[in-house]
Amino acid sequence: MxxxxxxxxxxxxxxxxxxxxxxxxxxxxxxxxxxxxxxxxxxxxxxxxxxxxxxxxxxxxxxxxxxxxxxxxxxxxxxxxxxxxxxxxxxxxxADPKRRTQKAAARTHLLTFGIGKCGVCDGVLVVSRKGPKGKKTSLYVCQDPGCVGRREEWVDELVVATVCARLSRPDAFAIFENDDVEAEAARERVAGLRARLDDAADAYASGLIDTEQLARITAQIRPVMEVAERQARPAVAVPAVVQDLILATDIRVAWGSLEISQQRAVLDALRIEVVINRARGGPGFKPESISIKWPE
Ligand SMILES: [Zn+2]
Structure with a gap:
């Protein structure tokens, strides 16, 4: 007992x-x-x-x-x-991703409260509504008036596209770990097994093997692959919200279904730094004026 x-x-x-x-x-x-x-x-x-x-x-x-x-x-x-x-x-x-503190829930922008920075004075960004009545747009501006300002939706889109592109790469989990030789070896095994499954599917598609042979090959590989996939997961605790995102079939759709506080949690886990620098030249968005970095 x-x-x-x-x-x-x-x-x-x-x-x-x-x-x-x-x-x-x-x-x-x-x-x-x-x-x-x-x-x-x-x-x-x-x-x-x-x-x-x-x-x-x-x-x-x-x-x-x-x-x-x-x-x-x-x-x-x-x-x-x-x-x-x-x-x-x-x-x-x-931690239940749905359970948020009131403070986190109150955050309605991606890059405020320290995720984004001013490239001139290092200050935090705040959001300001500017423009003629009825056509106002939201801008990220430095807390210190006069430093930098950029259209919020443009900067957000650039950050989201960059992050989703990185997280959809096969080595996405590697960002969150230091040095894990065994997991790396397991990831290579997974890649090899996946290639064999693809080969079998190709062979079936081109008539080289029949349905039964394809089923047999798949049945052999799947369980081995499941074990390797489990071993390939990093030992460090990657937040559940990040894991779900990495494993999603369509990462942009998955990102879009997250609440802002969860999206911010993903950026936090990445330890991302977004810096808005002064843009040169005329109007219009200059993506090169935004620096997006995280430690790898
Ligand atoms: Zn500033």
């Missing part, structure tokens, strides 16, 4: 640790839940595990020895069973 209460219990502590370990190595919550049921570990409330109970167990502060009652926290009766850093990562990973 495993105890899930506020007492030290090695068996339950080990289950919690394994959940945290799996989550941080990229195993989906659903797969972890299925596995717990498969190996027959008893759920905290008895019966089968469901994803929400796994989630709750993974993010509870008791795992790092903190008990919470209302707004107050105090030390739990058991010691920390999960590394404090890992605990923070898991909480960030499982």
């Amino acid at each position: 495993i105890s899930w209460k506020d007492v030290v219990d090695e068996a339950s502590a080990e289950v919690v640790r394994s959940i945290v370990r799996d989550l941080l190595s990229g195993v989906p919550l659903r797969a972890i839940t299925a596995n717990l049921n498969e190996v027959g570990i008893e759920a905290p409330l008895g019966g089968a595990w469901i994803t929400s109970s796994v989630r709750k167990l993974a993010i509870r502060d008791l795992n790092v020895g903190i008990r919470r009652h209302g707004k107050n926290t105090y030390p739990g009766a058991w010691e920390s069973i999960v590394d404090v850093g890992d605990h923070a990562k898991v909480k960030a990973l499982l």
Whole structure:
């Protein structure tokens, strides 16, 4: 009998640790839940595990020895069973993207509050409505009047196009990790397996193999590829919103369905820096006057 209460219990502590370990190595919550049921570990409330109970167990502060009652926290009766850093990562990973702080929800522009910068004085950008009545447009302007200003929709479009192009490249996950040799090898395996699937599809299309042969080849490759794909995921916790975006079939459509606060979270995760420099020449948008960078 495993105890899930506020007492030290090695068996339950080990289950919690394994959940945290799996989550941080990229195993989906659903797969972890299925596995717990498969190996027959008893759920905290008895019966089968469901994803929400796994989630709750993974993010509870008791795992790092903190008990919470209302707004107050105090030390739990058991010691920390999960590394404090890992605990923070898991909480960030499982944070509901829909749940936003009011402050974040109030942000209605992509590049304000420090994501964009003025190229003249390094100041933050604010949005200003300018133009004749009835034909007003929104501009990003430096907080210090007179530095720079640029049409908001033009700058946003350039940033979104640049980010989506980068995130749709096969090595998109690489931006978010430092040095992960094993994951890199797994990514190469995935690419090789995908090429074999493509070859088989081509062979089928040109009549070299029949449906049955195609099905057999596909059935052989798919499971191996699934394993490699899991290993190819970075060990560091890439926020769920970024993962969803990278794995989306149409990244621009996926981007468009995000709320501004989520889009800003993606830009934050990229550690992007957008600088609006003074533009030379006449009117019209000069994309080269905008610098978009992130550490790779
Ligand atoms: Zn400025």
